[in-house]
Amino acid sequence: MAFDQDAVRRTAHLARLALPQEEVPAVASQLEKIMSLVEELSAIPTEGILPMAHPLDLEQPLRPDQVSNHDERQRLMASAPATKHGLFLVPKVIE
């Protein structure tokens, strides 16, 4: 299979990574190698085999609906790059 430069650009867009054009060829060739490594999976017979999502066959546990997290707005926002009036700042979205 071919992991071409278009595929890299498309995937980088989906992953929200601003990959500069000059890096695209090198990344394409690395991803091509990785995808050819995993390509061997297609030859393994798996008809009727249930997919395994998780090691333990546990059900999602439920807990009582009680307040356990307290208001820590200041601590939670302390590592934010830009804030104002207790809100996260981002570039203008609507003109």
Added chain:
Amino acid sequence: MDLHEFSLRQLREGLQKRDFSAQELTQTLLKRIHTLNPELNAFVTVTEAAALESAARADDRLAKGESGTLLGLPIAHKDIFCTADVPTTCGSKMLKNFVAPYSATVVERLDAEGMVMLGKLNMDEFAMGSSNETSYFGPVRNPWNTEMVPGGSSGGSAAAVAAGLVPVATGTDTGGSIRQPAALCGITGIKPTYGRVSRYGMIAFASSLDQGGAMARSAEDCALLLNAMVAHDPRDSTSHPAAASDFLRGLDRPLQRLRVGVPEEFFGEGLDPEVAAAVQAGIDQLAKQGASIQSIRLPNNPHAVSTYYVLAPAEASSNLSRFDGVRYTHRSSAVENLDDLYRQSRYEGFGAEVRRRILVGTYVLSAGYYDAYYLKAQQVRSLIREDFRRAFAEVDVIVGPTTPGPAFALGAKNADPISMYLADIYTIAVNLAGIPALSLPCGFTQSGLPIGMQLMGDYFADDLLLNVAHRYQQETDWHLARPNLKAGEA
């Protein structure tokens, strides 16, 4: 013997008898860290003042007659575990300035025991790597030979323990990240059964594979630490409800009726002959101690690396989508709109290997490819688990090499991601199945690099692995060997 060579048990006895105080012990190790860390780069943060305060509190409690098993004993945490008020970087530029508002359950539990945290340990960025070279804070060096890598991703933990900077450390293991560096640095490390150690506050890489564990110089010290780490945690929905256990209780059981399986697939092409010979000698030693040895097959093990490099990046691409440049991460300064803010911040904040894995994960989950890659890999994951199920119907533990070779030179595998991925060829299947496994030292190469032997057990057989390793360490002294660090006498 100097304090930095003491085992946890010896340190505890010394503290209880007041041979030395927790403050003296802490000061000794801090001094050693200041001397050796500039070269090893095992610590990314040293919490000197907080450590001395916490040691003083431990001394007060000891003076009052408290006798907690871990009270006053030093530890350092892999920088993937959140620590309130202390930076948690995960080895990434993305989290360079991140201070978690809360501590991981593991950190909280060990704090509550009265352990003294000396700092945070270097690691591959977001735990993605097998050499500790992907860290934003620079590579860690192997204490046995500083031209060599310590392994990864818990390379800082392994190097710190091997160099005697700290007697025990926490680590995490998604595809071998505890066992592989333990092997390369000549220490003992256990990845418990999935679900035994809480993942709350442990920064997620691949949630169905990630598991925290213990790294120390002996199996007994791992057991002591695990006793405090393993517990059900309602804050982690994958935490096993029956998680608690006393790992010291069965440590001394004799190996007379132990059935050991040796997988043919672990001794094939690509295995370094010196590693093969040392591991074979380790298996012979187990036989000498009463175990019966038989050959077994894990026919799907050769597919583990491929399976992993679909599933782990898929989960990572989803987990790492939270790093958006808005709330607590690196933020690019060169942006004009919101989309650029996400795209630029993520490009600048993540290193090349992390970006690569995000791209692979995004690709295999993208429209049209899901069945061919993700679903297929999950089916092969079932087959890998079935292999272990069949094997554990016949044997109690599976033994083989931890890694295909000893520590390699810094930079040796950087150009080719695939050659780096293959460093985990013997460790990955364990994570896919979710079973426990442990690496312990079993010899050295002629050039003086440590070799690790891997023990794998059935679900919840963590105590058996510690038992086998402990008995082995009672009869051998590989785990007692120490690297010759020039500045070590300072």
